[in-house]
Amino acid sequence: MPKDVAIIGVGQSYFVRGYQGSIRELAFDAYSEAMKDAGIGPEDVGASMICTAPEYDKQRSPSGLIAEYLGLNPQPTFAIETVCSASTSGLKVAYSMIKSGLHDIVVVLGFQKMSEITSADSQERMGRGADIMWESPFGTMMPAYYALHARAHFNTYGSSEKDLALIRVKAAKYGQLNERAVFRKGVEFDQVINADAIASPLKKFDCCANADGSSCMILASADKAKEICKKPVWVMGVGSASAPMTMTGRDSLAGLNAAKEAAKTAYEMAGVSPQDIDVAEVHDCFTIAELMAYENLGFAEPGKGNELIQNGETYLGGKIPVNVDGGLLSKGHPIGATGGSQVRTIVLQLRDEAGDIQVPGAEIGLVHNIGGVGIYGNVVILGR
Amino acid sequence: MPKDVAIIGVGQSYFVRGYQGSIRELAFDAYSEAMKDAGIGPEDVGASMICTAPEYDKQRSPSGLIAEYLGLNPQPTFAIETVCSASTSGLKVAYSMIKSGLHDIVVVLGFQKMSEITSADSQERMGRGADIMWESPFGTMMPAYYALHARAHFNTYGSSEKDLALIRVKAAKYGQLNERAVFRKGVEFDQVINADAIASPLKKFDCCANADGSSCMILASADKAKEICKKPVWVMGVGSASAPMTMTGRDSLAGLNAAKEAAKTAYEMAGVSPQDIDVAEVHDCFTIAELMAYENLGFAEPGKGNELIQNGETYLGGKIPVNVDGGLLSKGHPIGATGGSQVRTIVLQLRDEAGDIQVPGAEIGLVHNIGGVGIYGNVVILGR
């Protein structure tokens, strides 16, 4: 198992609707927690990276502004973006900057204040998340794209809306335990099935909520990690891949090829198999996304993902607990912050600090973070 | 001299006012030239990076769209941004991804279609390039910030508007030789001095023009470079740094600290001194920026930069030829593409393919690329 680069600190803000502060202050919330967790000061940091979907901010080039607010001048900083998977793209770049010897300690800060712009402005941006020449002119939005994938999955494999509802019920169960989640109510199976359709076959509870939030990961070289950190969590594998943004460019809609390719790379680098994963965080921006993740990550054969949820195997105590922090469905999805929040959950699990949701003896964890409708896929494997 | 990572291909579109195509097609112009230059196909590429200032595009998350158009699925891709220095930030990340062993060949594509949005929209964005809480509400723009630096430089060191005018005359001389430059007319000293003030003491000809354009760099590991490339150009040093976005956070306005710090790192990594540089490209978005660059890069002592231009030492044949491709002042400044265009000029110089502007026997070249008003500074040292 590679032990070259470790995560030595994690932090996360509460994920909320309508954060009552500016983006720099929101960023500080996660950053200050992660820096205290790592036990270091700004002078120890070699570089920082700001992960965000920039169209939600009036502030241009937020990395410069935020690095200043966090006290991270004159160290290098830049912004990195793959929409919803920006912060794990940042993690991969941080890994390479450390492994290459350029920097010893790198801060990866993800944030999104989705309430920063009006909801009319937000609706306008949503229409531009696809190929603006050939798809946006038809009136596309994220739920519609995932709905196309859901229908294809149903049709190819015989899965159904009921399987999706089971995934939402699980998310809601664990969201109730997570005090930093935006959605903390329980949800019944019938509620999910009977809710209004957003884009058929996806209904209201199949979709995650918007939220404001920030997350922070601090990565270090092996030498630094051993020197300053009692419980380093090692980056065993990082895989990332892309798929055509346009639906017309995809071979199949019954899975996400970018996730499959990223997983393959990450498993190979880590030298482990899906069976070795003790706990996973997957990108459940929609329920169908979690179902596809089971299969794309190899937790189930293609088309057999629904058996995992039907048999409760992705609950705590099951074969492979998935999103036991509530997932995006309960936590909310502050775009740039999401991947870092997933990583934080796994880091706490591997440090045996996950409290109510601890998977006993977890040694290897996985994060699956998707940008857009499977345009970008990042898979990270962590070990203690 | 480190020979771990090389540039094996470069490309650049013509820099123009009002490109008559979409951003994906603009990106293709530089990409196809660089791929042909490297003699490789999409299947050889391990990852791509798209460097752009996203507020000029209606397309959200352009990296996914452009990677698809360039045939670079399923390889990983992401966007990287430090405003005007985005593509050299990309170069540094590409270096680290290769040096770390994650990828063998990485494509760094920079572009900006500044004419994509209306000029009213463009004026609106310009007001948001500074700290939007504490500076933008006073009505700030880029020329005003560089003007503050110019006045501070004049006052601290006794430099003057005449020195700046000499820099513009040099840029215009070489811009006439560059068929890909947007501004190809000669400019007389008196024209510069007598032009209308934009933000005193900066006048019309002290400012570079907007342009649409793209650039592309292809980096490879030493093994790959030696295998497929006859004239690899080696990345000897990469330095990057940041400075406070706010003017209130800066110790001095008579230079750019981010450039000074970045240069220090790059020289150390390359094991060379300012005296060893045979040819340089510096970020002359305004004439004062080139004057400060002379000093921040160590080509002159602080306060003595004006002697270099007064004595013609930064012309071809001088001690250190600077921006002999016309610089941003003549080429134009398509934000995300600029750094890659600078690198291309140096690569051509080191391959002895620079034509009319060849510095005979150039062995070591330097690129200085600044994001915003010295918020980000990148310095790259290349060798053959």
Place this chain on the structure above:
Amino acid sequence: MGFEKFGVVSFTAQTRASDFIDYLEKGEIRGTKCNLCGRVFFPPRADCSWCMSKDVEWIEIKGQGTLISFTKVNYAPTGFEGDVPYILALVDFDGIKVFGRLSKDLPEDSVKVGMALKVTPLALPEDKLTYEFLPA
């Protein structure tokens, strides 16, 4: 440069593939084909990333396609509010996939994955143009 005519809301005016609009005005849905490697592209591309070439010609998309997937959309982004609900679909024309909307005349319960469809131009208000899918 012509492309701003495409769709209910268009976000791009300039493209080197804007001849698409001219063909649409003539009643034809066209993609492009690389003259070097023969690959066919829909949506049309002005460049072939396999050959690094800009030498493409226009070819017509016609005949009968098969519905790959669809969704009935009840909420829409800015500018499309007046259109909801509408059905978005992906259709396969013998290996060439086309994305668009189904005709408003098709009720959702008559729509099945695998059904045969054809694609045809559709005029929109304010001199705009698009295409839509109809039963074949």
Place this chain on the structure above:
Amino acid sequence: MGFEKFGVVSFTAQTRASDFIDYLEKGEIRGTKCNLCGRVFFPPRADCSWCMSKDVEWIEIKGQGTLISFTKVNYAPTGFEGDVPYILALVDFDGIKVFGRLSKDLPEDSVKVGMALKVTPLALPEDKLTYEFLPA
């Protein structure tokens, strides 16, 4: 949350430092000071990045400052067109730097780097507020 009142055009409504506006309304220009390390911040910050602390108090910026640099702006971004020309300036108050505009009453040729200035609140149309620099 109050901060949208700041400046000719404001781009941020919410900040944990919005008390700045309340002080400005009372005629005071205030920065913040970290209660742990004693560092003083202008513009005011709600957080100290040296101590990772949110425990800050408000302190007034007063007395006489020195002009570090200035520029007379003839072209302005959207929303500021009616104001040109105006003079932007950076002023040092004993180590605390403040960025803003010089009073419209000061002709450019009377402005010199090093001159003494004070800072004072300024009411703007539509119930907005800012501050400006005047000769001390």
